Amino acid sequence: MSLRLRLLLLIGISLSLLWGAVAIWMLRSLDEEVHHTLDQRLAMSAQMVAGLMSQNPAAWDGANRTQEKSALTMPSIAKGFDCQITSLRGDVIARTPGVTVDAVAMGKPGYSERVIKGERWRSYTFETDRLRVTTADRLAERNSLLKNVTMAAVVPFVVAMIGSMIVLWFGVKSGLLPLERLRQALARRTPDTMTPIPERAMSTDLMPLVATLNALLQRVNVTIARERRFTSDAAHELRTPLTAIKTHLQVTRITQGKDAALAMDYAEEGVARLQRTLGQLLTLSQIEGPFSWEDGKLSAAEEVARLAMRDASTGSNAAERIVLHGAGVSAQLAVPQALAITALRNLLDNALRHTPAAQEIILEMQLAGNTCVFRVLDQGRGLSLEELTMVKERFWRRGSGQGSGLGLSIVAAIAERFGGAIEFSQRPGGGLEARLTLPTKIEECENSAVRTSKPYP
Structure with a gap:
């Protein structure tokens, strides 16, 4: 009707x-x-x-x-x-x-x-x-x-x-003409047209609707642009390990002995990199989409920190290199446990990758109001001001470093989805400071006996 x-x-x-x-x-x-x-x-x-x-x-x-x-x-x-x-x-x-x-x-x-x-x-x-x-x-x-x-x-x-019904029919028809013009304007648009709808020719009553549609078109335009860039970058990132795997498998086929074994090791390394990139892409798409992460588990801040340290400690001495400060902070995070662990683990992985093997990494926890702040302090080369502005972009890596360039993008997406924040800054004594702020449950925060811990210099 x-x-x-x-x-x-x-x-x-x-x-x-x-x-x-x-x-x-x-x-x-x-x-x-x-x-x-x-x-x-x-x-x-x-x-x-x-x-x-x-x-x-x-x-x-x-x-x-x-x-x-x-x-x-x-x-x-x-x-x-x-x-x-x-x-x-x-x-x-x-x-x-x-x-x-x-x-x-x-x-x-x-x-x-x-x-x-x-x-x-x-x-x-x-x-x-x-x-x-x-x-x-x-x-x-x-x-x-x-x-x-x-x-x-x-x-x-x-x-x-009867006369009133006839007059009412023409009155309703005349009154809905601005809406019909809006429909025609939308019908003439192509799927790629995301320009705002002109507001000058619209009725005053339709101005809120037109403003809402223009805001929606702007958000859709931003989303499409981001997804196009994401698709382009993902295609490039996936093409590189696939090409390397194919090359090493061909080398394995035409060689024998140590050369074949070395090529197979390189191929396995490429497969691992490809698997890691695909896993991070899937995680990132789920974080930014309507996927529900609620698993019913309590997300305790100290437990999240220790599980993230365990998952990040894949090297021979990685477990000894990460030092936890602020243990005993009692707070329940208002973030699903799996995502909180993923965000903090990515920060620790990044710090372990850029810190010399003989240097330690500091993980500090402290409460600030209704938030819990995780500070990851490394002793690497740090980043320049220009690099600090690009560090959260997808697939960005400094030079030809290892990794897929998605870890810090995932951290930023998790923090944004749940009302937190991620900040990077250069430490005065050298190295990089990553400051991850996650919201906490208010009732847990009020019952906490420990409010702050002494920050690491």
């Missing part, structure tokens, strides 16, 4: 119900008022005739003295309206021509109804000291009058209602 038809039906049905209820209420009031008015006519007619007769008693007294069997006649008042004057003894003094005798038969004073030959009559009897006046009319005449009045009121109402 179109929006135009929906609006027309909604407004039309609402108006019909509203005016229908008003019309029913008015017709009921009209019916009561008509019956009340006609009852008053019966009573006033009887009282008026009684008053006239009392002013000229000679006319009906003489009729009684002569004992005439035929009563005096009265002029016809109205069609369906009968009147009869009798004495208190029951003698008919006067009546209207063609009167229905049963309708004006003597009854108790006041209003009464009776059925005569299938027709309902309503009568009113008024008594004085010497006379009894009875007036009566057919209820069919009342209903006919009420029907005519109803038709006179309903027909203009129906005509006005």
Whole structure:
């Protein structure tokens, strides 16, 4: 169902119900008022005739003295309206021509109804000291009058209602023209068109919608650009290890002995690099997508630090090179445990890769408000100011260093998704400081006895 038809039906049905209820209420009031008015006519007619007769008693007294069997006649008042004057003894003094005798038969004073030959009559009897006046009319005449009045009121109402629906149809059509223009503007766009929709030609009421659409187009444009760059970089990064693997396998096929074994070792190293790159690409896509990482496990800060140290300690003496400061910090991270470990492990891996083998790496934990700060301090060459601006970009590596260039991008994506932050800075004494800030659960933070630890210089 179109929006135009929906609006027309909604407004039309609402108006019909509203005016229908008003019309029913008015017709009921009209019916009561008509019956009340006609009852008053019966009573006033009887009282008026009684008053006239009392002013000229000679006319009906003489009729009684002569004992005439035929009563005096009265002029016809109205069609369906009968009147009869009798004495208190029951003698008919006067009546209207063609009167229905049963309708004006003597009854108790006041209003009464009776059925005569299938027709309902309503009568009113008024008594004085010497006379009894009875007036009566057919209820069919009342209903006919009420029907005519109803038709006179309903027909203009129906005509006005139909006219209102026609005017409403064109009004809704005219009112929705700006929305139709917006639809046409969107329909003319190609899938690659992400330019903002012009706001000058739009209605004021559509400005919030157009602004929202433009903001959405801008976000989609940024996302598409990022994904295109990501796809291009990923294709390049995956092509290199695949080419190397293929080359080493070909060398293995045409050589024997140590050369074949060395080529096979190089091929295995390329496979490991390719596997690591694919795993990090999958992790990064899941972090930036709608994937849910909730595993129901509590993410304790100290446990995350120790598990990240264990996973990063793959070398012969890596376990001894990482020194933990701030152990005993009791805080629950508001980050899934798997992601918190991944982020911190990538920082430690990066520090181990760029720190000389004889130097140690410091992992420091401290609480700051509703956050937990992990500081990873290495003693490598550090980074220049230009390199610090590019360190979080995907596939960026300094020189031809090892790794896929995705580790720090994954750390930045995890921190951004859960409201944290990652910062890199050059240490005054040499080396690099990576500062990972992750949010904590407030109730756990308030119950923590240890707030801060002495920072490592």
